[in-house]
Amino acid sequence: MIHQLPKIILASKSPRRQELLRLMDVDFRIVLKEVDESYPDHLKPEEVAVYIAEKKAKAYDETIADEVVLTADTIVCIDDLILCKPETPAHAIEMLQRLSGRVHRVITGVCILYKHQYNLFYDVSEVFFRKLTDEEITAYVNKYKPMDKAGAYGIQEWVGLTGIERINGSYTNVVGLPTEKVYQQLLKLI
Structure with a gap:
């Protein structure tokens, strides 16, 4: 790594976030705590994502003092409807x-x-999907089982590679962590 950052705790079981940090050459360890991800109904989608990320971090505030704790929450939003992680294949x-x-x-x-x-x-990030057939959708869900992904898809998987026409904004944000913004904020800690 070019810059020596403080020790980082990634408070996420997301393999995608872990891989992004590895690709950034960031030294981290994973510490997980169960956190209720509910939120007040009156929040706007941007506020929901930040609210949950902060809620996750608060679980560590009393026990971690000399390390950085990095938390994140990704949501998919269409027509101001938040699509969380799917509960069933259907x-x-x-x-x-x-x-x-x-x-x-x-x-x-x-x-x-x-x-x-x-x-x-x-x-x-804005994501533009082409029209997917019902057969493509069903095959994707059956093969990739996207139950751990907001909006039921991963941009790095088949449906993202074949179904996304374009994005406006950060690709890594769609994966689950806006790496450029995270890196710039981490540099401020040096």
Whole structure:
């Protein structure tokens, strides 16, 4: 790594976030805590992502003092409806049918907790899906089982590689972590 960053705890079980940090050459360890990801109904989608990221970080505030805690939450939003992680394969198919042929927003809220200071920010990317057939959607859900992904898809998987016409914004944000923004914020800690 070019810059020597403080020790980082990634508070995420997402293999995609872990891989992004590895690709950034960031030294980190994973520490997981169960956190209720509910949120108040009145929040706007951007506020929801940041609210949950901050809620995740608060679980570490009392026990971590000299390390950076990095938390994030990614949501998919279409027509101001938040599509969380699907509950069943049928729910995943329904989500992808809603996204098919339309544009939606992917919002990742990030919290960097260091020495009891919360640095909160978010990134938004617009994703344009071509019209997907019901057969393509069903085959994708059956093969890739996207139950751990907001909006029921991964941009780095088959449906993203073959179904996304274009994005406006950060690709890594759609994967689950806006790496450029995260890196710039981490540099401020040096």
